[in-house]
Amino acid sequence: MPRIVTVGAAQLGPIARAESRAQVVSRLVALMRQAKEAGCDVVVYPELALTTFFPRWYMEDQCEIDSFFEREMPSAETAPLFALAKELGIGFHLGYAELVQGGTRTRRFNTAILVDKSGAIVGKYRKVHLPGHAEHEPHRAFQHLEKRYFEVGDLGFPVWRSFGGIVGMCICNDRRWPETYRVMGLQGVELVLLGYNTPLHNPPDPGHDALGLHHNTLVMQAGAYQNGTWVVGVAKAGLEEGVMHIGQSQIISPSGETVAMCSTLGDELAVARCDLDRTVPYKSTVFNFARHRRPEHYQLISTRVGAIPPAD
Ligand code: ING
Numbered sequence: 638m639p640r641i642v643t644v645g646a647a648q649l650g651p652i653a654r655a656e657s658r659a660q661v662v663s664r665l666v667a668l669m670r671q672a673k674e675a676g677c678d679v680v681v682y683p684e685l686a687l688t689t690f691f692p693r694w695y696m697e698d699q700c701e702i703d704s705f706f707e708r709e710m711p712s713a714e715t716a717p718l719f720a721l722a723k724e725l726g727i728g729f730h731l732g733y734a735e736l737v738q739g740g741t742r743t744r745r746f747n748t749a750i751l752v753d754k755s756g757a758i759v760g761k762y763r764k765v766h767l768p769g770h771a772e773h774e775p776h777r778a779f780q781h782l783e784k785r786y787f788e789v790g791d792l793g794f795p796v797w798r799s800f801g802g803i804v805g806m807c808i809c810n811d812r813r814w815p816e817t818y819r820v821m822g823l824q825g826v827e828l829v830l831l832g833y834n835t836p837l838h839n840p841p842d843p844g845h846d847a848l849g850l851h852h853n854t855l856v857m858q859a860g861a862y863q864n865g866t867w868v869v870g871v872a873k874a875g876l877e878e879g880v881m882h883i884g885q886s887q888i889i890s891p892s893g894e895t896v897a898m899c900s901t902l903g904d905e906l907a908v909a910r911c912d913l914d915r916t917v918p919y920k921s922t923v924f925n926f927a928r929h930r931r932p933e934h935y936q937l938i939s940t941r942v943g944a945i946p947p948a949d
Pocket of ligand 1 (some may be wrong): 808809811813838
């Protein structure tokens with residue numbers, strides 16, 4: 638019996654700062670209904686999918702900052718999405734800003750959840766690789782203050798048995814680092830779900846801007862192939878509060894091939910039937926970790942890891 642998971646990559650166009658949670662949820666609901674009509678088992682929304690990408694602004698008022706966070710999930714505003722998922726029998730992945738109130742300590746994370754077809758949260762991930770900077774840098778055309786507004790994720794890179802396979806998550810900048818996929822790959826991941834908000838212009842090195850779309854596809858295709866897993870990357874795209882974000886949300890097979898991609902910068906659904914057994918030819922041959930990737934091989938190498946040879 639083939640293990641087919643039909644996945645909907647639900648790209649979002651810009652979310653205005655003034656857009657309410659209810660307005661955004663109505664967009665998510667429309668995409669979920671489209672996904673169900675297309676036969677999807679799971680619909681994947683972007684990183685921070687409930688609000689505009691607020692780390693682009695320097696803010697000092699904590700109440701203003703916290704207005705972009707969710708104190709509970711589901712919340713009153715997102716409950717309709719969970720209810721619809723249960724009604725339609727479709728799961729979803731959702732990225733959002735998580736505020737955790739614990740006694741005297743408040744913690745804030747860039748978070749993603751995996752929700753199954755019953756509407757139950759089966760997995761949570763908190764972003765580990767926080768890009769950008771922590772202090773106001775007024776010389777920048779726009780800020781990227783994830784290091785200021787979020788703590789580094791404390792849950793590692795877990796995977797879960799769900800949708801008939803082994804599913805993992807990561808968020809945006811995580812997708813650029815090989816360790817992200819490898820930690821999940823060593824746990825047998827077969828489907829990695831991720832969202833991103835990626836400005837076309839990267840202030841630290843504008844020279845990379847022309848390669849933004851290439852790098853986006855490159856890192857996800859490499860992660861898929863080198864770990865024999867499906868990868869689904871979903872953008873918040875378009876000109877959002879004056880900042881242009883890349884789109885090209887896509888679904889990538891374990892071969893490293895992109896099998897479905899969005900072609901607009903708005904709300905758009907790309908769909909693919911993901912046969913989880915297509916991971917087997919890669920996990921059992923070229924990337925058979927047990928046969929070809931022995932930890933002791935790395936003990937030999939590790940004596941030189943990090944030791945940069947002295948300049949002549
Ligand atoms: N955004 C970007 C990302 O990693 C970035 C940051 C942009 C890094 C361009 C490098 C180049 O896609 C988030 N939110 O991580």
